[in-house]
Each structure stands twice: as structure tokens, then as C-alpha cells.
Amino acid sequence: MVKTRRYSAVIADDHAIVRAGLKDALQTPGLIEPDGIEVVAEAGDGLAAIAELRRHRPDLLLLDVSMPLAGGVEVLIETRTWSPDTKVVVLTGISAVGLIGDLIEAGVDGLFSKAASNEELYEKLPLILRGQRHIAAPFLKSLEDKPGPALLTGRERQTLNMIVSGRSNKEIAHGLGISIKTVDKHRTSLMKKLNVHSLPQLMALALREGMIDPAREL
Numbered sequence: 001m002v003k004t005r006r007y008s009a010v011i012a013d014d015h016a017i018v019r020a021g022l023k024d025a026l027q028t029p030g031l032i033e034p035d036g037i038e039v040v041a042e043a044g045d046g047l048a049a050i051a052e053l054r055r056h057r058p059d060l061l062l063l064d065v066s067m068p069l070a071g072g073v074e075v076l077i078e079t080r081t082w083s084p085d086t087k088v089v090v091l092t093g094i095s096a097v098g099l100i101g102d103l104i105e106a107g108v109d110g111l112f113s114k115a116a117s118n119e120e121l122y123e124k125l126p127l128i129l130r131g132q133r134h135i136a137a138p139f140l141k142s143l144e145d146k147p148g149p150a151l152l153t154g155r156e157r158q159t160l161n162m163i164v165s166g167r168s169n170k171e172i173a174h175g176l177g178i179s180i181k182t183v184d185k186h187r188t189s190l191m192k193k194l195n196v197h198s199l200p201q202l203m204a205l206a207l208r209e210g211m212i213d214p215a216r217e218l
Contacts, residue, residue, distance in 0.1 A: 009060040012049035046070025057083045065092040159186040
């Protein structure tokens, strides 16, 4: 008899009770996988999630979108750089069209609502681990009903967060390791893509569409 492979996972969520529940479900034999899924690490913020991802290169990253220090989209982008084979599954209570579009554009493997029952997650995880992709129906419907704003590149998103936090072009350039001229280019591109003409307009749109995390420590 051939023994089935046991997959590994990292859980990233800033609520300990959520991490505990997910860990118990993943590791329970037969609930999702015959031998369970080994949880090799947990993270309570975005930077810790990236660190654990680089350390373990797991088969699966279960990721919350709204976390301190680095948001879900940023963690997803870093995952594609440091551990491209990791399947990233996002669990979120946020339904902003802009955020959903960015997650899909960034290549999320699974997207589930925290408001839904766990059955769909348990059913689809084995398929996702084996190469399929699943976006929960409510998210797809919201995209159909209301197209979101233009999708941003990873660098534009980083620039947006730093602009909204009040950083100067010089500070942004230093933080991202780019020239002030490149920062100006990203700022111009952001304004054009999002069709705004002032910083207050940019901030309001970014918050409304879930393009930045209002609880994030910027």
C-alpha cells in the first residue's frame, strides 16, 4: 500500500482563536487529508508570515487579508517570490471589490469568506493542494456586479500605502530603494489609474475599495 503524502502548512491570522481552530481542522486525520496537514508554523502579522514562509516553504499558506505590518496582498506577492510552489488560500471577511480583484490578479489559489461555513473550505483544500483554483461564488458575483478600480502593480501598492501614511517622496524612495524620479512615476500612474486628483481623494478611494488596510500600522 502506497502511503499518501502529508502536506505542510503555515497559518497567518492576527487572531489566536482563529489560528487554533484552523490548526485543529488541518491536523485532524480524515477531515481534509487522510493523514491531516502538518502545521509547521503560525504567524500573527504579515512580516512574521513572510518570515515563516521563507523558513519553511510550506505546501499551503492559509492567510488572512487584514493583518498588522503587512497586508494579505503584500504577503501573497512575497510568497510568489520566495516560495512559488506554495498554494496561498485567503480567508477574509472583507468584500471590497478592489481587494478581491487584486488578490485574484496576484494569483491567489483559493479565496473563501469567513462568513461562510467551513464545509466549502474543507472540500476544496485537497483540490487546491493538487493544482486547482477556487474563488468562492460571492466574490465572483461581486466582481460581476461592480467592476473594481484599475489593478495596481505590487510596487504601486507599496507606494500607495506609503503615500497614504504621509511619507514624502524622499522617504518613499529610501524605503523602497528606488529613485525619487521613480516614486514620481508611480504616483502619477496611481492618480491616472484610479482617476483621482488629490491626496484626500486617493485616501478615500483606497479605503473604500479595500486597497489599503485601515487598521494597518503604517
